[in-house]
Amino acid sequence: MNFHNSNTMHVNRITINVKDLNNQKTFYHTILGMPIKYETASKLVLAIGDSGDELVLNLLENGRTAKSHEAGLFHLALLLDRVEQLGAFMRHIDSHNIRFGGGDHLVSQAIYFNDYEGNGIEVYVDRAFSEWEWNQENVKMDTLPLDVAGILQHAHDTIWEGMKTGARIGHLHLKAADLENGKKFYESMGFKLVSTFPKALFMSDHRYHHHIALNTWQSYSKRIRANETYGLTSFNIVKYDATTQTLSTPEGLIMTINMASNTKAETN
Secondary structure (H helix, E strand, C coil): CCCCCCCCCCHHHHHHECCCCHHHHHHHHEEEEEEEECCCCCCCEEEECCCCEEEEECCCCCCCCCCEECCCCEEEEEEEEEHHHHHHHHHHHHHHHCCCCCEEECCCCEEEEEEECEEEEEEEEECCHHHCCCCEEEEECECCCCCCCHHHHHHCCCCCCCCCCCEEEEEEECCCCCCCHHHHHHHHCEEEEEEEEEEEEEEEECCCCCCCCEEECCCCECCCCCCHCCCEEEHHHHHECCEEEEEECCCCCEEEEEEEEHCCCCCC
């Protein structure tokens, strides 16, 4: 099933302020394999697969570093089409000495690592929707050990060929300032609560396991001056019945809502 189409709300653009644009270009373009859509001396727009989704890196000189208790990015999550791709990707980043962890979440299989500036990244594949367990409006998720050997065996001799196709933004997991305020805000956008854990909640549209996640495991205050701070500064959401608008989120970030028929953000 496709949970990232024009009839389903989902994140389609993520913007991050970075200290070293060339270094991050090496990470995302050269190593991860995201094609370059647009580039200047201070901005890099990368394609995530052929979905139209984008990762934007802005060079920020003399920016501030967020305090650990400030809201912001927990991780951006990149969804691959097939488990063979995940296995090939695991071998690929291991060959570049990128350390990663993993988790089996019942609905998905995922690995986790950081970019060169500490921004969290998840790369995952979904299990078939028919395998997800629902209790009315709540989906069952967990964090179990990932069967790395099984995934690598499944991949056989599949070679990682980058993110030209077969990849997209799967979800966005945020460090929140307040879970209840965050829940109310994203519910007002149309997302529904589908799962909760201690100090964390997961929200989605059309019964996906989550398009947006929030946690307060480390954070308890809003992001201060997001545009002047390194890390996640803004993100775009596709909403099928919306007019374009830009809002400040309870996390102190900038969120732009786009109509589904106009999902590709401007690159200049």
